[in-house]
Amino acid sequence: MLILEAEDLAKRFGNVQAVDGISLRVGQGEIAGLLGPNGAGKSTTLHMLLGLITPDSGTVRMFGLDLARHRTEVLSQVNFSASYLGLPGVLHVREVLDAFARLYGLRRPRERVGEIIDLLEIGPLARRKVIELSSGQHTRVQLAKALINEPRLLILDEPTAALDPDAGDRIRGLLVRVARETGTALLITSHNMREVERMCDRIHFVSAGRIIAQGTATELADDFGVDDLEEVFLKVAREGAVPA
Numbered sequence: 001m002l003i004l005e006a007e008d009l010a011k012r013f014g015n016v017q018a019v020d021g022i023s024l025r026v027g028q029g030e031i032a033g034l035l036g037p038n039g040a041g042k043s044t045t046l047h048m049l050l051g052l053i054t055p056d057s058g059t060v061r062m063f064g065l066d067l068a069r070h071r072t073e074v075l076s077q078v079n080f081s082a083s084y085l086g087l088p089g090v091l092h093v094r095e096v097l098d099a100f101a102r103l104y105g106l107r108r109p110r111e112r113v114g115e116i117i118d119l120l121e122i123g124p125l126a127r128r129k130v131i132e133l134s135s136g137q138h139t140r141v142q143l144a145k146a147l148i149n150e151p152r153l154l155i156l157d158e159p160t161a162a163l164d165p166d167a168g169d170r171i172r173g174l175l176v177r178v179a180r181e182t183g184t185a186l187l188i189t190s191h192n193m194r195e196v197e198r199m200c201d202r203i204h205f206v207s208a209g210r211i212i213a214q215g216t217a218t219e220l221a222d223d224f225g226v227d228d229l230e231e232v233f234l235k236v237a238r239e240g241a242v243p244a
């Protein structure tokens with residue numbers, strides 16, 4: 001079943017054509033990666049999918065519903081995490097999660113907050129104020145918030161960028177488990193090519209606001225005639241290469 005269908009999205013900021021006709025499909029339980037050099041248009045694309053930025057043209061459908069016409073219904077089944085999103089610093093971690101559980105109108109908010117604290121292994125942080133957290137701890141709390149409503153689509157902008165290798169590995173394992181066990185579709189951006197190779201079923205390579213290649217990590221390496229995704233990335237970023 002298709003969870004996300006974006007068709008021909010475009011967005012210009014002044015003289016900059018940030019996104020120039022991006023189309024994407026993500027299925028149930030699929031982990032999709034959006035890759036590309038700095039400034040390629042990844043975050044702008046994610047923000048259009050989340051209804052945070054209005055596209056100049058193009059359409060977004062989620063769960064078969066048009067985002068522009070069914071915004072509340074669609075977005076209640078989606079969640080998002082990014083390190084640049086703030087959380088209220090004066091609140092304790094558990095208070096933040098309680099507040100989001102109520103915002104999403106969950107039926108048993110307390111139980112869900114307890115479950116999510118266990119899932120993300122953030123029990124020791126529950127009584128700490130958000131402002132006191134390290135960036136890696138903050139990232140884990142952001143992910144807890146992002147999973148709290150059991151989203152059908154989870155959009156993550158560089159989910160493990162602030163995590164140490166051990167925490168990053170655990171979070172990657174957790175996200176893959178969530179996708180496989182619950183059918184949640186994941187769309188992630190990352191500059192960590194090993195992470196993308198390990199996690200993503202399908203990769204969409206963005207350059208200058210367009211998708212220039214799509215496929216599994218192996219397919220992309222074959223298309224570009226190189227050994228791995230890191231080399232694909234370097235070819236695109238340094239030589240502006242497109243697949244053979």
Ligand SMILES: Nc1ncnc2c1ncn2[C@@H]1O[C@H](COP(=O)(O)OP(=O)(O)OP(=O)(O)O)[C@@H](O)[C@H]1O
Nearest residue numbers: 013016017018036037038039040041042043044045
């Ligand atoms: N609000 C804005 N106003 C003006 N220009 C913007 C705005 N947001 C993004 N841009 C520009 O649009 C282009 C795409 O930016 P975007 O943040 O989508 O890239 P990105 O692929 O997410 O990059 P990164 O990997 O660095 O996060 C860039 O040239 C950026 O400067």
